Amino acid sequence: MDQKEIKKISGSVAIMEALVAEETEIIFGMPGGANIAMYDALYDYSQQLKHILVRHEQGGIHAAQGYARASGKVGVVFVTSGPGTTNLVTGIADAMIDSTPVVCITGQVAAHLLGSDAFQETDIINISTPITKWNYQITDASEIPSVLAKAFYIARSGRPGPVLIDITKNAQVQFFDYCGYEKCNHIRSYRPKPIVREQYIQQAAELINRAQKPLVIWGQGVILGRAEQEFKTFIEKSGIPAAWTVLGAGAIPSDHQLNVGMLGMHGNYAPNVLTNDCDLLIAIGMRFDDRVTGRLDSYAKQAQVIHLDIDPAEIDKNVSTTIPVWGDCKETLPLLTALIDKKEHKDWRRKFQSLYKEEIDAVIHAELNPASDELTMGEVVQLLNEFTKGDAILVSDVGQNQMATIRYSKLNHTRSNVTSGGLGTMGFALPAAVGAKYGAPERTVLAIIGDGGFQMNIQELGTIMQNSLDIKIVILNNRFLGMVRQWQELFNDSRYSFSDMENPDFVALAAAYRIAGKCVSEREHLRDAIKKMFEHKGPYLLEVMVSKENNIFPMIPAGAAVSEIRLK
Amino acid sequence: MNLETPLKQEYNITVYTENHVGLLHRICIVFSRRKINIESLNTSPSEVAGIHRFNILIFETEEVIRKLCRHLEKLTEVLKVYYHTNEDIVWQELAMYKVPTSVIAEQVSVERLLRCYGARVVVIRKDYTIFETTGQREETDKLITVLQPYGLIEFVRSARVVVIKDSEGFNHKLRQFERTAVGEES
Numbered sequence: 225m226d227q228k229e230i231k232k233i234s235g236s237v238a239i240m241e242a243l244v245a246e247e248t249e250i251i252f253g254m255p256g257g258a259n260i261a262m263y264d265a266l267y268d269y270s271q272q273l274k275h276i277l278v279r280h281e282q283g284g285i286h287a288a289q290g291y292a293r294a295s296g297k298v299g300v301v302f303v304t305s306g307p308g309t310t311n312l313v314t315g316i317a318d319a320m321i322d323s324t325p326v327v328c329i330t331g332q333v334a335a336h337l338l339g340s341d342a343f344q345e346t347d348i349i350n351i352s353t354p355i356t357k358w359n360y361q362i363t364d365a366s367e368i369p370s371v372l373a374k375a376f377y378i379a380r381s382g383r384p385g386p387v388l389i390d391i392t393k394n395a396q397v398q399f400f401d402y403c404g405y406e407k408c409n410h411i412r413s414y415r416p417k418p419i420v421r422e423q424y425i426q427q428a429a430e431l432i433n434r435a436q437k438p439l440v441i442w443g444q445g446v447i448l449g450r451a452e453q454e455f456k457t458f459i460e461k462s463g464i465p466a467a468w469t470v471l472g473a474g475a476i477p478s479d480h481q482l483n484v485g486m487l488g489m490h491g492n493y494a495p496n497v498l499t500n501d502c503d504l505l506i507a508i509g510m511r512f513d514d515r516v517t518g519r520l521d522s523y524a525k526q527a528q529v530i531h532l533d534i535d536p537a538e539i540d541k542n543v544s545t546t547i548p549v550w551g552d553c554k555e556t557l558p559l560l561t562a563l564i565d566k567k568e569h570k571d572w573r574r575k576f577q578s579l580y581k582e583e584i585d586a587v588i589h590a591e592l593n594p595a596s597d598e599l600t601m602g603e604v605v606q607l608l609n610e611f612t613k614g615d616a617i618l619v620s621d622v623g624q625n626q627m628a629t630i631r632y633s634k635l636n637h638t639r640s641n642v643t644s645g646g647l648g649t650m651g652f653a654l655p656a657a658v659g660a661k662y663g664a665p666e667r668t669v670l671a672i673i674g675d676g677g678f679q680m681n682i683q684e685l686g687t688i689m690q691n692s693l694d695i696k697i698v699i700l701n702n703r704f705l706g707m708v709r710q711w712q713e714l715f716n717d718s719r720y721s722f723s724d725m726e727n728p729d730f731v732a733l734a735a736a737y738r739i740a741g742k743c744v745s746e747r748e749h750l751r752d753a754i755k756k757m758f759e760h761k762g763p764y765l766l767e768v769m770v771s772k773e774n775n776i777f778p779m780i781p782a783g784a785a786v787s788e789i790r791l792k
Numbered sequence: 793m794n795l796e797t798p799l800k801q802e803y804n805i806t807v808y809t810e811n812h813v814g815l816l817h818r819i820c821i822v823f824s825r826r827k828i829n830i831e832s833l834n835t836s837p838s839e840v841a842g843i844h845r846f847n848i849l850i851f852e853t854e855e856v857i858r859k860l861c862r863h864l865e866k867l868t869e870v871l872k873v874y875y876h877t878n879e880d881i882v883w884q885e886l887a888m889y890k891v892p893t894s895v896i897a898e899q900v901s902v903e904r905l906l907r908c909y910g911a912r913v914v915v916i917r918k919d920y921t922i923f924e925t926t927g928q929r930e931e932t933d934k935l936i937t938v939l940q941p942y943g944l945i946e947f948v949r950s951a952r953v954v955v956i957k958d959s960e961g962f963n964h965k966l967r968q969f970e971r972t973a974v975g976e977e978s
């Protein structure tokens with residue numbers, strides 16, 4: 225449409241025009257009284273805008289998150305007012321803490337009813353304020369184009385995050401003079417990227433060149449910043465061993481020779497122990513979460529710290545830095561790489577190898593080659609690797625299944641690890657897998673979920689059925705809220721207070737949704753069952769009965785230092 | 793005294809923002825989510841069109857204040873945040889006192905009052921008189937004590953407003969902020 229040309233359109237049509245202009249491919253949502261006008265407009269846009277009807281709004285936002293994580297694009301959600309909006313809350317909080325770009329468009333009662341306790345009126349703006357990067361209520365249709373432009377810009381720029389736009393019913397049906405959609409690329413008060421300061425880059429490079437025992441720890445910032453290549457070049461030139469946070473997994477391949485494994489509570493032995501031995505810690509796009517640092521006052525106290533982050537509020541938040549490198553790591557990493565010496569750090573890297581060997585002997589070997597007949601989560605994941613060859617997107621839920629998946633899965637590509645990191649939201653994986661499949665339709669999407677978490681958004685089997693979505697679901701069934709049971713065993717004298725579960729027949733349940741499935745409990749049948757699952761065209765549910773009381777190790781007990789990580 | 797314990801003291805946080813519905817809530821929850829009380833809060837338009845200025849008084853350690861300020865600055869509608877101790881600023885509060893005119897006229901030496909306490913008369917009516925004074929907490933408190941016996945009907949005090957002693961002026965900084973930052977974005 226010609227920019228100058230003015231035509232009269234409704235607010236709802238303006239919403240569709242905005243989504244088309246923002247190149248939205250897909251919307252996850254649920255209609256209701258307060259957004260029915262939006263859905264009516266959507267009806268005419270079904271050629272340009274794909275919409276997936278979810279079975280619960282929480283499923284909708286987790287799907288949008290999964291989509292965003294797999295594709296790098298902004299996820300979009302439509303919900304109605306009142307309960308439709310409150311059902312989003314968990315997902316918004318999850319997207320906020322994991323920096324996931326999502327735009328939620330919520331219906332609201334008509335403007336003249338605001339504050340009157342009208343039917344399905346909920347003050348979602350105030351409810352969502354602490355858990356959104358930005359939110360705004362539109363009461364007049366003429367605001368729609370500019371506000372949505374701002375919403376998309378804020379959601380995707382800088383450190384990404386969720387944005388919620390609440391649109392009253394009157395604005396959705398109101399006709400106004402529309403003069404085209406203009407994308408936003410500047411907001412007076414908002415600077416998505418801090419200015420890169422040369423002197424800090426230089427000082428950081430000097431520290432790196434001087435360091436004898438440097439350790440790189442990276443997080444999701446590398447992926448969000450699309451800086452995987454820049455990151456790889458940096459570590460390859462510097463020869464510095466690099467370890468990852470849960471959300472950083474996959475930024476470089478699992479088997480890269482400088483990849484020394486996972487940090488934190490259930491991470492690998494070597495990077496945790498050596499965090500307290502290195503002389504220089506280089507943190508890249510990570511935020512020193514307490515699950516990564518363990519006890520803060522004994523975290524890397526011997527080391528100097530360089531922190532690269534796009535969010536200035538992260539610098540010195542938990543760990544004091546020697547040199548802060550503010551900026552987008554896609555820009556700062558190449559500047560740093562240019563100034564550093566080529567090195568190999570052979571002796572230092574050997575330390576990682578020898579501690580890794582200790583971990584293999586104490587933990588990994590037994591997990592992957594169990595002596596008992598009972599299946600372990602690790603061996604299931606290991607066997608899945610054989611079939612995915614490291615090329616699938618792994619969507620894990622929360623608990624032991626998540627830790628086993630992330631510890632033992634092979635990831636060759638970035639954007640292959642979709643999981644709820646900062647919030648630890650059980651029920652995330654099934655809907656997130658739906659979104660991930662739409663975000664990367666050409667890739668295999670494998671959801672690995674516990675028997676507890678599976679029942680938290682189980683209704684999304686309906687979404688999978690209706691769209692014949694080719695998702696492979698593996699339930700690691702230990703008939704327990706496994707991670708809770710593990711803590712109770714280790715720290716509460718095995719007093720299993722309300723952590724054991726009587727479960728339904730998951731395969732029969734899948735069958736009710738016309739989803740094929742199978743249950744295995746014996747090792748000899750596992751390989752065949754997995755093979756069948758991957759050969760099957762369309763969705764498939766594989767329930768694997770695993771050991772009831774297996775534990776995830778290593779483990780840093782809550783309140784302990786990273787170097788006090790336990791192998792058993 | 794335990795030297796390990798960081799010192800808590802009054803910090804004056806100055807926040808420059810755009811003027812949007814709900815922004816006050818967004819700013820307040822930066823404090824409330826950490827269970828930090830706001831001792832005094834003033835918000836009003838600044839000298840720059842479209843920009844509001846908040847003065848927020850917080851009793852905390854400098855380390856906490858620094859983190860709060862970083863978090864505030866990260867809010868989309870916030871342009872700039874500064875913090876200062878009381879030594880670095882000049883501050884004032886405005887107070888108004890409403891007293892019965894009859895009592896005042898008969899028993900109080902109004903002239904003395906005006907002189908000693910720097911008070912001004914804002915309104916005189918048959919039934920009541922309103923005084924106003926500007927100053928720091930002790931000064932405005934003193935006048936309450938003086939007027940209390942004469943049947944103080946109503947009293948109100950504004951939040952603290954703050955001028956930073958050594959600032960080059962926000963005008964200058966804002967122009968710099970708006971200039972440098974445009975090219976910074978993708």
Ligand SMILES: Cc1ncc(C[n+]2csc(CCOP(=O)(O)OP(=O)(O)O)c2C)c(N)n1
Nearest residue numbers: 623624625648650674675676677705706707
């Ligand atoms: C929504 C939500 N509620 C509660 C928890 C606390 N929690 C963490 S792990 C866990 C147990 C998960 O059990 P299951 O899904 O069976 O997975 P497993 O640990 O056995 O692999 C619970 C209840 C949580 N993370 N999220």
